[in-house]
Amino acid sequence: MLLGCIGDDFTGSSDLANTLAKQGMRVTQYSGVPTAPAEAGVEAGVVALKSRTIAPQEAIAQSLKALEWLQAQGCRQFLFKYCSTFDSTPEGNIGPVAAALAERLDAWKVIVCPVFPATGRTLFEGHLFVNGKLLSESGMQDHPLTPMTDPDIRRWLARQTEMPVGHVSMAAVRRGAEAISAAFEAEHSAGRRLLVTDAIADADLMEIGAAAAGLPLITGGSGIAMGLPENFRREGLLAGGGYDWQGSDGPCVVLSGSCSIATRGQVAYHKARHPALQITVDDVIAGTTTAEGVADWLLAQEGLPLAYATAEPAVVRAAQETYGRARAASAIEDLFAEVTRLVVARGATRIIAAGGETSGAVVEALDLDALAIGPEIAPGAPALAAGPLRLTLKSGNFGDETFFETAAKILGGA
């Protein structure tokens, strides 16, 4: 294994695995830190954690454990993957985890770059934009767990960690890999260690990737991985070839716990055309909606059934005010976890999950050790395979409104 990756959620990890696979690396995604050594032939290992919104100390502990396993597999470079919208709170967990990994790896020039141009995430003068809007005006300010109210990534990161934050501007990035390396060096000389790096296009990420050759630790969204495989290829270290994808035509269900704008559009589109069951926090907590009931309903439907807790920000806020943010979230996540266990036990072979936390609950419920990476369904969202199961873990804001239909077809082998 050459490149060791730690993802702070399950959708984000599959997004990263997709990028690395498209750039020609043999990738496996692991659910949590494996207990056994990796199988032979894996060039990039992505350890998916569900550490985005847990307590910072716990996120650090899990990330260091993942790092130790990846080191034991022989990795020579490490990547900490977080969200392209920098999903975190003023306490963390991006800053605390990045700082802990940097300390452990003795890394002094640590790139911080959430940019993902294919999904509209760009960074200019340290400010993050989503489809041309400042992060804090993009809808992310209403996220149920990590409301992003400041678009200045340098300022947000500096609230999370005492490790000095620097900046590499677009002016340097546009001059190419050598200039970027020189800018990293200048920041390092000035005592700055977490280097927020501007980029607005794939070409920028390729240059940053080239400048990252040999750096022990890189952090960012999946875009920052684009240029890394080429460094290994140049050294003759990549074998080429990938996973031979085959679909499954078994029963397919869609489970959506994401309340992000793109998912809300997908749910609206889907429920106008397919059977759809709305799940509310009130009903789950009152016990009037049960996992058994939802599973029964899903498996009794024709077409492509959807169970969704997806709701508008005002509805989410009301549930959080009544039950607290954590209780509302875990009520929905625990329900989807149990629904997943039940539908798979009863024969479902295709699962489409929407939302990072939701997908984490779904995959953890299935106790899957390793996921193989199949074709891309939408930018950042690949098809995945584990034994007879075919699944996709869709980040909240990825995919067009037909995503669930398209995913079902690709998981089916189309």
Ligand SMILES: Nc1ncnc2c1ncn2[C@@H]1O[C@H](COP(=O)(O)OP(=O)(O)O)[C@@H](O)[C@H]1O
């Ligand atoms: N109706 C709702 N009210 C309150 N919280 C909700 C509701 N529906 C879903 N949630 C919670 O919101 C969170 C959404 O996060 P996530 O699944 O990561 O989606 P995204 O990828 O869009 O961020 C989950 O913890 C989920 O359980």
Ligand SMILES: O=C(O)[C@@H](O)C(=O)COP(=O)(O)O
């Ligand atoms: O980088 C991204 O945007 C995604 O890979 C990701 O991490 C999204 O997280 P969720 O929206 O919470 O699924």
